[in-house]
Amino acid sequence: MNVATNAFETIFHSFNVPMALIIKYGEEQRFDKVNTAFLKLAGYSEQELFQMSPSRLFSAWESTSNSDGIFCPYVLVTKYDRTLYVKLTCQTVESYDLPTRILIAEDITARLWIDTQLRTGNVMLYGIVDNQFIIQNIEENYPMPVFDSEFTVEDQSFFKIVHEDDLEPIEDAIKHYLNRRQPQHFKFRTKKLADLVDLEVTLTFSPFYNGDETLKNNGFVVTDLRAYSHPVDPSIKLKVLMARCNISAQQLSEATGISVQTISKLRNGKIGKPHRLTADLIATELNVKRQDIWE
Template sequence: MPSDPKQLITLLKEPAAVCRVNNDKWELVQANRYLAELLGCKRNELLRPGGVRDFQLDDLLGDPRETMERLKAKEPVVVETAFPVGAGGTLQLEIHLSLLEEPESRVLLLASDASHAKWLQTELLRGCEQVLASGTFLPSLTVETLDIHTEEAPSPLRKKARLSVLDFLPVADQSLLQETLEALKKRGRSGEPKEVVLHTRKLRARAQKVRCCIAPFLNGSGKLVRYAFVVNRLDFLEQPEDPSVRLKMLMMEKGISATEMSRLTGLSMTTISKLRNGKIQTPRRLTSELVAAELGVRTTEIWTD
């Protein structure tokens, strides 16, 4: 590890600073651009006398002697604080401190925003048993974290696959999600969610209608860092008993018209129309198999008999 504080924090690719105790007060020695961007200020503003309002080390880090004793004893020191930013937003900062071996009595400060984690915790408690999945994804739509909540497991199962959120949606719903995200970006308020009803296939073996609650999280500079989301099941609320209704819903999800279904299956338009309006409640086996195959489902997901 470099002994020069400036060189050290320059190498770090996360919000960081180096501080020291001077005349029984905390003093900031160096800070990198990532910390300035997180807090929404310029680096020289952090380093000038008086620093940045609401980021006063004496208030944040507590009594210098006590904190230094804990660090020398190799105790973990983590500080949590709310940091107000523009447009009425607030960062939930977590600051981890560690003692540098050289130069003596200097402390490395690593900061991160835990706003998305706290939001997820609150939403998961609210959703309880109805939650199917939760996690975060980046502005590029790449999934950052994904927790699958199953009935068998009391705790969520974390998936590490680097997928796009669009991979979980049928084509018809991808544009709806993108419109929702665009509306959240235009609103520009960190932590304020928006709900959208979507369909998904990859969270379970079959398609499900879900309510997805999505919140954007911005840093102090107003830059979008990530989205957090919670997916709740809706199918337990809406299970149409009429097979004709289920058929129309599946065709709508797939974007297949009656004319297209007739062409794909080779069945007459009359037969397709009767299936859709309920005049045929129990179709022949071949008919049901042809229709179900085009929709990518089992026949029993449309006709239970």
């Protein structure tokens, strides 16, 4: 084994990305190498994969069995008949005697579930937590951010943002959710975020599994946010309400006749309390009373 081949083998087996080598013998194709991540994704043992055609694993395989490129979404059927959706990247490897391709399979099942929620429901925030409930990513789905860009909860435990009063009930509810293995709704209070406000959050978790039936990650969508603590700075209340209504400063300006500059100053706290007419127009557009923002 030369240095280049040795390096390839090291990378192939060390990456935590599902990878496989497929070799073509005449008209027949077979798995030649698979890494640990691919075994976990598919749920089969190495010996089982070596004895099967890729068409047993990937539906519609024959249509792309000789093509390089990115195929998405591609259906992968696991050993235990769980349907996963993957982004499949295929690339010919020239250094083998027989026609050989390397496959990289990225599980996008959770992302497709989130996409469905975005199309069918009122989603304010969305993202993925891993099997230990560490927040891998979180995205906003409203035009104006509630918090400054410097504030982030990514790479933190989901439980670290839950208020102490709600932590034990949420931990018990999560255990029940994991046992049921089905999407579940939660409502909880957060700790004070960015030292500004604690929120009441309405959230849905949905679990997603590897081919070996171990928990891979959880998709989540936040369908409601409400300021919880009192008193709350009016600028924070305004930001939260605009997020709930999915409305930008420009849209609010067009709906009320109030200048974008004035709305931006209210959002940033540069104007503490507007004139009564301004307050009434904004509150009406956001479906609340004036006193709900400016006490």
